[in-house]
Amino acid sequence: MIPAAALAIGIVVGLIVHPTVPPSLQPYLPIAVVAALDAVFGAVRAVLDGVFDDRVFVVSFIANVLVAALIVFLGDQLGVGSEMSTGVVVVLSIRIFSNAAAIRRHVFRA
Amino acid sequence: MRRPDASMSLLADLAAHALDEGYLEAVRRRGTVRAPATRRPLSRASAGVAALALVAAGVLFATSWLTTRQHAAAVARDRATLIRNITVTTTSIRDLRARADQLRSEINTWRDRALTTSQQGAQLSRDILALSASVGTAAVTGSGVEVVLDDAARTGNAQQDNLGTIYDRDLQAIANALFASGAEAIAINGQRLTALTSIREAGSAILVDYRPIIPPYRVDAIGPPDLPARFEATQTAALYRTWQQVYGLRFSVAPMSTLTLPAAGTILVHYAKPLAPNSVGGP
Numbered sequence: 001m002i003p004a005a006a007l008a009i010g011i012v013v014g015l016i017v018h019p020t021v022p023p024s025l026q027p028y029l030p031i032a033v034v035a036a037l038d039a040v041f042g043a044v045r046a047v048l049d050g051v052f053d054d055r056v057f058v059v060s061f062i063a064n065v066l067v068a069a070l071i072v073f074l075g076d077q078l079g080v081g082s083e084m085s086t087g088v089v090v091v092l093s094i095r096i097f098s099n100a101a102a103i104r105r106h107v108f109r110a
Numbered sequence: 111m112r113r114p115d116a117s118m119s120l121l122a123d124l125a126a127h128a129l130d131e132g133y134l135e136a137v138r139r140r141g142t143v144r145a146p147a148t149r150r151p152l153s154r155a156s157a158g159v160a161a162l163a164l165v166a167a168g169v170l171f172a173t174s175w176l177t178t179r180q181h182a183a184a185v186a187r188d189r190a191t192l193i194r195n196i197t198v199t200t201t202s203i204r205d206l207r208a209r210a211d212q213l214r215s216e217i218n219t220w221r222d223r224a225l226t227t228s229q230q231g232a233q234l235s236r237d238i239l240a241l242s243a244s245v246g247t248a249a250v251t252g253s254g255v256e257v258v259l260d261d262a263a264r265t266g267n268a269q270q271d272n273l274g275t276i277y278d279r280d281l282q283a284i285a286n287a288l289f290a291s292g293a294e295a296i297a298i299n300g301q302r303l304t305a306l307t308s309i310r311e312a313g314s315a316i317l318v319d320y321r322p323i324i325p326p327y328r329v330d331a332i333g334p335p336d337l338p339a340r341f342e343a344t345q346t347a348a349l350y351r352t353w354q355q356v357y358g359l360r361f362s363v364a365p366m367s368t369l370t371l372p373a374a375g376t377i378l379v380h381y382a383k384p385l386a387p388n389s390v391g392g393p
């Protein structure tokens with residue numbers, strides 16, 4: 001209950017405050033979003049698996065977002081920025097799908 | 111032992127280790143796995159930290175959503191601006207053309223008035239009138255023929271559609287055949303042809319005198335009474351009759367008792383130069 005409320009509060013705060021993303025950071029926003037989605041899905045699955053650990057969640061959330069952005073930044077500097085973002089999105093999407101499948105097995109027992 | 115799918119281990123690893131390794135390591139450290147979906151009351155502080163991280167995730171999602179929407183709105187705005195610019199420019203071109211036509215007719219009026227003052231001038235005026243019909247500087251009216259061309263119905267088969275499409279060279283062929291049959295003045299979709307008018311293709315549009323025209327293409331020609339018959343007798347007309355049957359493109363020829371063709375839009379004078387100011391009113 002509290003986690004869902006926290007997420008909802010975050011979305012509402014974001015909609016109201018509407019932080020402007022500096023143009024130089026905009027390419028990393030989609031990557032950060034996918035990384036955050038991955039962390040959230042991973043946490044839900046961990047809760048259902050009974051292995052949730054708040055410290056791991058917080059650290060993995062922050063680290064994933066930063067590392068994903070950093071990888072794409074490095075790729076940008078080396079001239080393979082768009083390929084890197086595609087790669088990061090593919091890898092994280094596969095993880096999100098696997099975790100979503102695990103959540104589905106827990107919820108529907110199927 | 112080597113796994114059969116070892117070369118695809120990246121994908122297998124991704125699917126097998128979808129859950130962050132950190133969770134399992136934490137369990138190993140703690141040494142307990144709680145039953146699925148049961149809730150160990152988290153300590154107040156750590157629950158707060160996790161909630162904060164979730165708030166941050168929410169802000170991130172909302173920001174990304176808004177940024178994307180803003181971007182789409184900006185693109186739509188740019189597009190609307192471009193469309194408006196095109197409309198405004200098109201209108202202003204039309205106005206300028208109307209003004210040019212008006213000025214041209216004023217010049218003609220003044221010229222005729224100036225020329226009627228002398229015997230020589232009156233002769234010149236008659237010559238100009240006679241020539242202007244074939245040059246294309248004056249609107250003409252008379253009997254003639256109307257040739258209408260249009261693309262065949264689309265079939266979806268690119269090759270067949272290509273064969274059933276009217277191109278610039280088709281209009282050139284028809285115009286040439288009409289001139290060869292004795293036509294004195296020709297207009298395509300209301301654009302009068304002069305000796306220097308181009309009929310050409312730009313992209314998929316046909317331009318006559320650099321103005322785009324859209325199908326159906328109406329080629330109006332004014333000429334002697336036997337013009338329709340002479341045109342029908344040409345090889346070009348026979349060819350298009352055949353193509354009409356084979357490819358299904360539209361080709362119709364109709365004699366017209368009254369046709370009115372406008373003056374040409376663009377007349378460039380290449381060789382004539384204005385007299386020097388002191389010789390105005392000249393010899």
